[in-house]
Amino acid sequence: MNYQSQDEYLHDMPLILAGPLLRHTEPESVTVWIALKQAYQVELKIYDTTNNGTVLGNSLFQGRRSTIALGKSLHIVAVTARSLNMYRLRSDRIYAYDLQFIDQTDQTQQTLQQVLCSNRFPRINISYFAHQKPTFVLPPSNLQDLRIVHGSCRKPHGHGFDTLPILDCLIEETANQPRQRPHQLFLTGDQIYGDDVSEPLLWVSSMLGDALLGWEERLPATQKKPGDAAHYTPKQLPPGHRADVVTHQAGFTAGLDNKRAKVASHLLSLGEYYASFLLIWSPVCWPNTFPQGREKMKTRKATQQWDQQIQNLRQFIHTLWKVRRALANIPMYSIFDDHDVSDDWNLNQAWCLRVLGQPLGQRVVQNALLAYTVSQAWGNTPWQFEANQSGEKLLMAAHD
Numbered sequence: 001m002n003y004q005s006q007d008e009y010l011h012d013m014p015l016i017l018a019g020p021l022l023r024h025t026e027p028e029s030v031t032v033w034i035a036l037k038q039a040y041q042v043e044l045k046i047y048d049t050t051n052n053g054t055v056l057g058n059s060l061f062q063g064r065r066s067t068i069a070l071g072k073s074l075h076i077v078a079v080t081a082r083s084l085n086m087y088r089l090r091s092d093r094i095y096a097y098d099l100q101f102i103d104q105t106d107q108t109q110q111t112l113q114q115v116l117c118s119n120r121f122p123r124i125n126i127s128y129f130a131h132q133k134p135t136f137v138l139p140p141s142n143l144q145d146l147r148i149v150h151g152s153c154r155k156p157h158g159h160g161f162d163t164l165p166i167l168d169c170l171i172e173e174t175a176n177q178p179r180q181r182p183h184q185l186f187l188t189g190d191q192i193y194g195d196d197v198s199e200p201l202l203w204v205s206s207m208l209g210d211a212l213l214g215w216e217e218r219l220p221a222t223q224k225k226p227g228d229a230a231h232y233t234p235k236q237l238p239p240g241h242r243a244d245v246v247t248h249q250a251g252f253t254a255g256l257d258n259k260r261a262k263v264a265s266h267l268l269s270l271g272e273y274y275a276s277f278l279l280i281w282s283p284v285c286w287p288n289t290f291p292q293g294r295e296k297m298k299t300r301k302a303t304q305q306w307d308q309q310i311q312n313l314r315q316f317i318h319t320l321w322k323v324r325r326a327l328a329n330i331p332m333y334s335i336f337d338d339h340d341v342s343d344d345w346n347l348n349q350a351w352c353l354r355v356l357g358q359p360l361g362q363r364v365v366q367n368a369l370l371a372y373t374v375s376q377a378w379g380n381t382p383w384q385f386e387a388n389q390s391g392e393k394l395l396m397a398a399h400d
Contacts, residue, residue, distance in 0.1 A: 019328070040066070040103060044079045053176065188335050192339070200239070206239075241264065
């Protein structure tokens with residue numbers, strides 16, 4: 001990166017890049033998603049607790065799964081724990097979970113608390129109890145007691161405050177009350193934006209994506225004139241300068257009708273899409289410093305816009321620790337929405353024929369869908385990613 005080399009950038013990060021995120025949860029199984037910067041086998045254990053925060057006895061559920069290497073420094077897993085004696089979780093109990101990280105080369109183990117922190121992040125709290133374990137409750141049997149939280153779209157550089165941190169406050173106030181604390185979270189909007197990306201956010205996503213993958217993707221953009229590169233890397237398509245490629249070589253229509261600014265920093269590469277999910281869920285992947293507008297922009301107006309977007313991003317980052325803690329303590333279900341690829345996603349048949357008929361358009365759609373699959377779909381329906389299922393075949397194909 002401009003202010004840190006990729007090695008320094010990654011070195012400052014803890015083992016856990018994002019998560020743990022509590023995902024599909026039911027009486028027979030519990031799934032937790034997590035992104036690491038090294039390969040590990042991850043073991044998930046579920047415990048019963050008292051309402052005042054005492055962990056009771058041995059684990060009720062257990063499960064293990066190895067991470068999938070999506071890049072040199074990006075390893076993701078959604079691990080599911082199940083009962084070995086037909087035990088079923090109840091709706092009137094507060095359950096805790098813990099993770100163990102097993103190095104498959106020497107079989108050494110580390111606990112969740114041991115790997116959460118780093119020199120840059122010496123204290124990370126993802127629990128509401130003294131035992132420091134994340135907790136959850138199942139939906140109550142009486143629907144009148146059901147507390148569902150709903151959220152839609154999140155844009156890191158949007159105006160105003162991120163409202164998702166409010167969820168952390170709601171859980172904290174009722175953490176020891178099984179019937180009162182929120183039971184499930186449904187996010188039914190865009191979890192990331194492939195289009196309408198601010199220039200500083202693309203700067204981070206592009207650099208982080210390359211660092212995580214350990215290689216630069218060569219995007220299949222064609223020559224416009226003699227001497228131009230036949231294939232571009234993300235760095236050769238900098239923030240604010242992607243509108244022509246996105247519109248004319250990928251075929252997206254979100255930049256038409258005088259809305260070129262909307263696609264001028266469109267995500268394109270696989271690393272950028274992967275990075276975007278980590279950045280909306282965790283504070284640890286964000287850099288210490290951003291370039292100032294005068295270093296990146298050529299006009300006064302563009303410089304002012306860059307600096308304002310940085311302020312908006314810093315406001316977003318400031319409360320991400322609350323988002324991270326909340327998502328570790330409530331089952332989350334999310335959908336794939338249009339902006340997860342681009343605003344005009346599957347608009348009509350002409351759009352599909354045009355975008356999927358062009359190498360760059362096809363590549364961008366493929367990158368976006370793969371990032372959604374490993375970041376969201378895997379946790380929504382984990383059984384589709386188990387042995388001999390179609391999801392597992394996709395994971396093996398995505399293996400770096």
